[in-house]
Amino acid sequence: LSRARTAVVPHSDPEAVHKTLDAARAEADHDGRAVVVSDSVFSVDGDAAPLTAYAAACRAHGAALLVDDAHGLGVLGEGGRGALWAAGLAGDRDVVATMTLSKSLGSQGGAVLGPAKVIEHLVNTARTFIFDTGLAPAAAGGALAALQLLRREPGRAERARAVARELHRRLTAAGLAAVLPDAAVVSVRAPSPEQAVRWAADCRAAGVRVGCFRPPSVPDGISRLRLTARGDLTERQMDEAVGAILSTAPTA
Structure with missing residues (x-):
């Protein structure tokens, strides 16, 4: 413009x-x-x-x-x-x-x-x-x-960051490739665009909605799931979210 x-x-x-x-x-x-x-x-x-x-x-x-x-x-x-x-x-x-x-x-x-x-x-x-x-x-x-x-309630901001870090810790401990978050976005790498789309759909079917980034929207050509941490997520909800992501993760 x-x-x-x-x-x-x-x-x-x-x-x-x-x-x-x-x-x-x-x-x-x-x-x-x-x-x-x-x-x-x-x-x-x-x-x-x-x-x-x-x-x-x-x-x-x-x-x-x-x-x-x-x-x-x-x-x-x-x-x-x-x-x-x-x-x-x-x-x-x-x-x-x-x-x-x-x-x-x-x-x-x-x-x-x-x-x-x-x-x-x-x-x-x-x-x-x-x-x-x-x-x-x-x-x-x-x-x-x-x-x-x-x-x-200014502590809500720190809580959102803490939830993001905890999601990252659990996902990487399980062997997934996730980027350490600086804010509330947690990015998890997928093997291919097709598998990323299928993974996101399987997560949704399991009750967890996640974002899906794939070419051409990612400059480096690497497909990802994008999670957004919320400050009000409970331990049980984090367990359910991580469980759904891990149970539907691509095997190759």
């Missing part, structure tokens, strides 16, 4: 960001403006981006940092304040955050947080905002109620 030139760098590589910004600044027609865009927590493997290092690279080159905190809000930082808060970047004038209200907050829609000038610019010029329908009052109210609940 911005018609800007784009450059893709290797995963979680701040040095590559430095080099890319250096190269852009050296171009004759470069106007000096640049934005580095990243997830806070990557949705495929659940690993966290090196936001502090990204911010340092941006500031060294006069670039802005735009972070999608969809998987960080409500899970990372004190009381679930998000990945930018945890990195000490929340509210900085050269940082903009986007976030969804439909994950940890259990509502619908999204939000943009940033300097007043950025928000004013989006409100007045962003086509995707101007020509979109406003949030239903119930969705906005639901998200606000969830935020108020987090403020009253």
Whole structure:
């Protein structure tokens, strides 16, 4: 939408960001403006981006940092304040955050947080905002109620992370290849796309709904099941979920 030139760098590589910004600044027609865009927590493997290092690279080159905190809000930082808060970047004038209200907050829609000038610019010029329908009052109210609940019960965020770590521990102890989660996403590798689809369907039939990532939506070509930990999962529910995943796992 911005018609800007784009450059893709290797995963979680701040040095590559430095080099890319250096190269852009050296171009004759470069106007000096640049934005580095990243997830806070990557949705495929659940690993966290090196936001502090990204911010340092941006500031060294006069670039802005735009972070999608969809998987960080409500899970990372004190009381679930998000990945930018945890990195000490929340509210900085050269940082903009986007976030969804439909994950940890259990509502619908999204939000943009940033300097007043950025928000004013989006409100007045962003086509995707101007020509979109406003949030239903119930969705906005639901998200606000969830935020108020987090403020009253800040331990829910840590509980979600603890559940994710426990799911990872149990699955890897049983021999599955799972990525150690930085937030609430637990990624379990599958042998092939076909087996991943069948595995997810078998889990669903056993009463456990899991996500299924497979090519072309995964850049590395590795298919996965994606679990999302909830802070209110009981020990019995974790037993049932892990049992269903293990009992339906591909044998080869």
